[in-house]
Each structure stands twice: as structure tokens, then as C-alpha cells.
Amino acid sequence: MNRSIIHLDLDAFYASVEQQDDPQLRGLPVLVGGRSGRGVVCACSYEARRFGIHSAMPMTRALRLCPKAVVRPVRMERYRQFSQQVFAIFSRFTDRIEPLSLDEAFLDVSGCERLFGTPVQIAAQIKEAVFQETGLTISAGVAENKFLAKLASDHQKPDGLYVVPQPPDRFLLPLPLKRLWGVGPVTCQRLEKLGLRTVADLRQLSEARLEQLFDSAGRQLYRLARGEDSRPVIVANRAHSIGHEDTYDHDLQDSFQLHRSLLDLAERVATRLRRKGLAGSVVQLKVRYADFTTVTRRRTVEPPLDSALAILQVAKELLLRTDAGERPVRLLGISLSQLRDGPEVQGELFGDEQRERVSALDGAVDQLRRRYGVKGVQRASLMTGDKNESEAKTGGDGWDGS
Ligand SMILES: [Mg+2]
Structure with a gap:
């Protein structure tokens, strides 16, 4: 059966919220982010983009490109309020609904036609309601699968509504390969070396040839070049995700620093999950390198996790799928999504006995944190010091990530 998927993505979300809350900012280049030395542009208005500014750019560089830009700090709580309003509109x-972030989601509207009209009409109604009720514009892409819908929402941004034709070739074939889901800069370079620049070029290669070049990713490329994607829309309830990320004063270079930082992040995320009585089955790791390129790696685990050590273990595996350790890292983040009620089970990562010990330890850490605050309680392995570092390097505490 043909599916109908809509991808929705708010335009320049944080910056648009700032312009919504302060009408004097409308029509002006607005940058949201930190002003300090290592501050980064988290979002910028379309007026700012005209100066060549984009998100993840160092703030100092953005301000050189556009000295009169207005800089506003990140107000996550406020963005969350807008996000909730917008997701409430989706749920009508x-x-x-599969949330991807505060400002982005897939909707599967297959079979909704009798109630609300065609997928295009639904997308148009959502756009209208979001604009009327929040003042924000949102771009929509309509297609038969998630891959094409996401490409489509980006096609006429801002305030776009694009429907992918069936078959999708007219839309898909001219696209540059870097737009394909999962094609990062490295893959893109390899494809370019082979003389491949657009989806049409990629279409010329056989599945066997692509597999030979890119292993299992080659099969995926083969399907994507034909607009095929069978991933379902995965519904998540309640909070979209719980995560934490840190930008470091000094870039992280070696595996000890990286793993120590991951443990810190895993502790924070696990504490927040358990405080809300939740566990998550999708673990996502975010890595931003010193040159500001950012990658995410995710893995689905079953049953869902809420323990710091179990989360750490998955995060370490995901870290191996990045260039961390070879390239300096300025930001790490861990988040869990697909949240459900948190049972006291911790998956198959640990045996029963170890699982109990892990739970007891996590519980004790939670209690101490409630009493003394987060900073006051850290596992011994989080403390810096030569002794721990040398233990870590010999792999005594499982630090080596293998
Ligand atoms: Mg957006």
C-alpha cells in the first residue's frame, strides 16, 4: 500500500521565535547563540543568511560577515513552548508522529484522507494553523516515504510546500549527492572522485558495483538513488528526547578525554531519564569536530535504557563510528529518544548480576545528586588525575572502547 508521509520543518526556528517575541527584530539579521570567544551561531534568520551566515558558524566570523546583526542568547525553554504548540497542531x-528535533517531524497521514483531505491539503492546513497560532512559518514536504519527504521540505524553504511527483525522478535525479541522507563529506568526496555529482550519475551504477565501493552503505545508496525507503514513521510519546551536550573549552584529542566526557554526559542523561521515570531505546551520539562539521550516530536498543553505564557502552560503540580521536572534538552530546516508561531492566548489555549492581549504583548516585546537586557527585572515574588516567589507558576500567 502506498504511504503518505509529510516532513515538517520550522524555518530558522530559534531566530524566528526571537523575531516573533520582539517585533523590532523582524526583517533584521538575527543570530541566536553565544557571544563569547568560542560562541557558535545556533540559528540565524533568513536576513542573516543573505550575508553567507549559517548555523554552526563561529559567532566571531558571523559578526565579521554582518557586523550589524543582532545577537540573542539561546532561550531553550521558550523554544520548547513553541515546539509543544506546533506538535499539538500536528496531533490534530x-x-x-515521529519527532526528529524540537522543530522537525515526520507525520504518517496514510488513510487520513476521509477525515482531513489529501496529504497536500493536510500539509497546507498544518502550515496555516502553525502560522495563525504561533506566527511561525513551517516548510512541508509530501512524499511516499521519509527520505523523499525530508528532501522535499527543504526544496522550497522557507515557507515551502512541495509534493514529490510519482515517480520521483524529475525531482530526484538533478539533486546533488550531498543532499542524500547518509552521504557525509567523506562519501561525497569519494563519489566525486568517481565523477559522480548528481543522483542521476549515481543511478548509472549497479548495486554490485556500489556494494563493492561502499559495502552495506552501497546497497542503501542504490535504493536512495531510486527514491526507495521503507523505514516506518516511529511514533514517540511524551518528551521527544532527553539529552545533554557540552562544548569543551579545549578540544578533546585522546580516547581518555573522550570517554571521560561521554561518561559525564551519560550520567547526566541517565539521571534525567530516571527522574522522569523514562527509558529510551534510541541512543544518539553527536560529535562536532574542531572545524565545526557535525555528525550524529544512532543505534536502537531493546529494551530501552536508563542506566548511565548501559548508555555509556552504546555511546562508546557509536564513537568508534566517528573520526573522534583522529580529529579534535569540540562538542559531544548524547540523547535518548523513543522514550517509554522506564522499567528497571537494562537490556542485554549486562548480565543479571551486573545489572542489579548497575541499578543500585545509579540509584545511589541519584539520591546523592538530589541532596548535593549534580556537580557534587561524580563517579571516581570522572575525576581527573594521573592515577585514573593511567588506569584508563591500560584499559583497566574498560576505557579503551574495544
Ligand atoms: Mg528547522
Whole structure:
């Protein structure tokens, strides 16, 4: 059966919220982010983009490009309020919603036609409601699968509504390969070396040839070049995700620094999950290198996790799928999504006995944190010091990530 998927993505979200809350900012280049030395542009208005500014750019560089830009600090709580409003609008049309972030989601509206009209009409109604009720514009892409819908929402940004034709070739074939899901700068370079620049070029290669070049990713490329993607829209309830990320004063270079930072992040995320009585089955790791390129790696685990050590273990595996350790890292983040009620089970990563010990330790850490605050309680292995570092390097505490 043909599916109908809509991808929705708010335009320049944080910056648009700032312009919404302060009408004097409308029509001006607005940058949201930190002003300090290592501050980064988290979001910028379309007026600022005209100066060549984009998100993840160092703030100092953005201000050189556009000295009169208005800089506003990140107000996450406020963005969350807007996000909740927008997701509430989505849920009037379907409960099959897969949030990707505060400002982005897939909706599966297959079979909603009798109630709300065609997928295009639903997308148009959502855009209208979001604008009327929040003042924000949102771009929509309509297609038969998630891959094409996401490409489509980006096609006419801002305030776009694009429907991918069936078959999708007219839309898909001219696209540059870097737009394909999963094609990062490294893959893109390899493809370019082979003389491949657009989806049409990629279409010329056989599945066997692509597999030979890119292993299992080659099969995926083969399907994407044909606009095929069978991933379902995965519904998540309640909070979209719980995560934490840190930008470091000094870039992280070696595996000890990286793993220590991951443990710190895993502790924070686990504490917040358990405080809300939740566990998550998708672990996502975010890595930003010193040159500001950012990659995410995710893995689905079953049953869902809420323990710091179990989360750490998955995060370490994901870290191996990045260039961390070879390239300096300025930011790390861990988040869990697909949240459910948190049972006291911790998956198959640990045996029963170890699982109990892990739970008891996590519980004790939670209690101490409630009493003394987060900073007051850290596991011994989080403390810096030569002794721990040398233990870590010999792999005594499982630090080596293998
Ligand atoms: Mg957006």
C-alpha cells in the first residue's frame, strides 16, 4: 500500500521565535547563540543568511560577515513552548508522529484522507494553523516515504510546500549527492572522485558495483538513488528526547578525554531519564569536530535504557563510528529518544548480576545528586588525575572502547 508521509520543518526556528517575541527584530539579521570567544551561531534568520551566515558558524566570523546583526542568547525553554504548540497542531491530524528535533517531524497521514483531505491539503492546513497560532512559518514536504519527504521540505524553504511527483525522478535525479541522507563529506568526496555529482550519475551504477565501493552503505545508496525507503514513521510519546551536550573549552584529542566526557554526559542523561521515570531505546551520539562539521550516530536498543553505564557502552560503540580521536572534538552530546516508561531492566548489555549492581549504583548516585546537586557527585572515574588516567589507558576500567 502506498504511504503518505509529510516532513515538517520550522524555518530558522530559534531566530524566528526571537523575531516573533520582539517585533523590532523582524526583517533584521538575527543570530541566536553565544557571544563569547568560542560562541557558535545556533540559528540565524533568513536576513542573516543573505550575508553567507549559517548555523554552526563561529559567532566571531558571523559578526565579521554582518557586523550589524543582532545577537540573542539561546532561550531553550521558550523554544520548547513553541515546539509543544506546533506538535499539538500536528496531533490534530494524526497520532503517527515521529519527532526528529524540537522543530522537525515526520507525520504518517496514510488513510487520513476521509477525515482531513489529501496529504497536500493536510500539509497546507498544518502550515496555516502553525502560522495563525504561533506566527511561525513551517516548510512541508509530501512524499511516499521519509527520505523523499525530508528532501522535499527543504526544496522550497522557507515557507515551502512541495509534493514529490510519482515517480520521483524529475525531482530526484538533478539533486546533488550531498543532499542524500547518509552521504557525509567523506562519501561525497569519494563519489566525486568517481565523477559522480548528481543522483542521476549515481543511478548509472549497479548495486554490485556500489556494494563493492561502499559495502552495506552501497546497497542503501542504490535504493536512495531510486527514491526507495521503507523505514516506518516511529511514533514517540511524551518528551521527544532527553539529552545533554557540552562544548569543551579545549578540544578533546585522546580516547581518555573522550570517554571521560561521554561518561559525564551519560550520567547526566541517565539521571534525567530516571527522574522522569523514562527509558529510551534510541541512543544518539553527536560529535562536532574542531572545524565545526557535525555528525550524529544512532543505534536502537531493546529494551530501552536508563542506566548511565548501559548508555555509556552504546555511546562508546557509536564513537568508534566517528573520526573522534583522529580529529579534535569540540562538542559531544548524547540523547535518548523513543522514550517509554522506564522499567528497571537494562537490556542485554549486562548480565543479571551486573545489572542489579548497575541499578543500585545509579540509584545511589541519584539520591546523592538530589541532596548535593549534580556537580557534587561524580563517579571516581570522572575525576581527573594521573592515577585514573593511567588506569584508563591500560584499559583497566574498560576505557579503551574495544
Ligand atoms: Mg528547522
